[in-house]
Amino acid sequence: MQLIQQDSTMAATAANKVSEVATRGLADGIDALDWQRLSDELGGHGHAIIPSLLQPKQCSALADLYASKDLFRSRVVMSRHGFGRGEYQYFKYPLPELVGSLRRALYPHLAPIANRWNELLRIDVRYPSEHQEFIARCHEAGQLRPTPLLLQYEAGDYNCLHQDLYGEHVFPLQVAVLLSQPGRDFSGGELVLTEQRPRMQSRAEVVPLEQGDAVVFAVHHRPVQGTRGIYRVNMRHGVSRLRSGHRHTLGVIFHDAT
Ligand SMILES: O=C(O)CCC(=O)C(=O)O
Numbered sequence: 561m562q563l564i565q566q567d568s569t570m571a572a573t574a575a576n577k578v579s580e581v582a583t584r585g586l587a588d589g590i591d592a593l594d595w596q597r598l599s600d601e602l603g604g605h606g607h608a609i610i611p612s613l614l615q616p617k618q619c620s621a622l623a624d625l626y627a628s629k630d631l632f633r634s635r636v637v638m639s640r641h642g643f644g645r646g647e648y649q650y651f652k653y654p655l656p657e658l659v660g661s662l663r664r665a666l667y668p669h670l671a672p673i674a675n676r677w678n679e680l681l682r683i684d685v686r687y688p689s690e691h692q693e694f695i696a697r698c699h700e701a702g703q704l705r706p707t708p709l710l711l712q713y714e715a716g717d718y719n720c721l722h723q724d725l726y727g728e729h730v731f732p733l734q735v736a737v738l739l740s741q742p743g744r745d746f747s748g749g750e751l752v753l754t755e756q757r758p759r760m761q762s763r764a765e766v767v768p769l770e771q772g773d774a775v776v777f778a779v780h781h782r783p784v785q786g787t788r789g790i791y792r793v794n795m796r797h798g799v800s801r802l803r804s805g806h807r808h809t810l811g812v813i814f815h816d817a818t
């Protein structure tokens with residue numbers, strides 16, 4: 561018994577070490593990305609793809625967390641709210657190491673982009689350079705509940721076009737990581753972004769993602785250069801109907817919820 565316990569403690573410690581090393585590598589990898597290119601893509605199109613942000617093993621480990629009810633603060637069955645079909649769960653604090661470090665490591669690169677967007681849109685809000693500081697702002701305003709989430713879809717499921725706004729404080733960019741492999745694990749189920757320009761019809765983009773790819777996109781608004789200056793484009797995102805299989809996504813939203 562004693563031996564078994566020691567073994568499992570050792571296994572847990574080893575697993576933690578592995579995950580520590582893996583997540584440290586992840587933060588370094590994020591720092592080393594071509595943020596100029598990502599920022600240009602975001603400016604031009606309202607979204608940017610980060611290929612292979614997570615390895616297939618990390619993706620399946622994250623998708624497997626869906627079954628661990630204790631890790632989550634709430635579960636939403638989309639059809640009950642008119643949000644679509646499928647379900648998702650919001651993580652509790654403390655977030656799993658990988659999720660927490662993704663949020664922490666991505667934020668400092670996105671904050672300068674968010675600040676530039678606000679400058680262009682003549683919005684007074686500026687974002688601090690560290691995520692912890694921004695979270696403190698959310699918490700002071702009563703936005704205390706964590707927003708990173710895991711989504712789960714099966715054949716016939718879809719996610720209606722929406723915006724992830726959860727209170728007064730909004731960080732204008734968010735990230736989604738596709739945890740399943742199109743073609744192998746599922747078909748259909750494409751991430752769709754729409755933008756609505758003043759006095760124009762809405763326009764859609766389908767974001768082609770492979771397992772482990774992340775997409776950074778605008779939560780709510782983005783600035784677009786027009787012939788008569790900068791104007792504000794209203795953005796929404798959703799997922800088209802899954803034709804077959806199973807699909808999991810990790811959503812990383814940087815503001816907390818009321
Ligand atoms: O499943 C997806 O690709 C979209 C997820 C989503 O709505 C989100 O991450 O906020």
Ligand SMILES: [Fe+2]
Binds near residue numbers: 722797
């Ligand atoms: Fe969303």
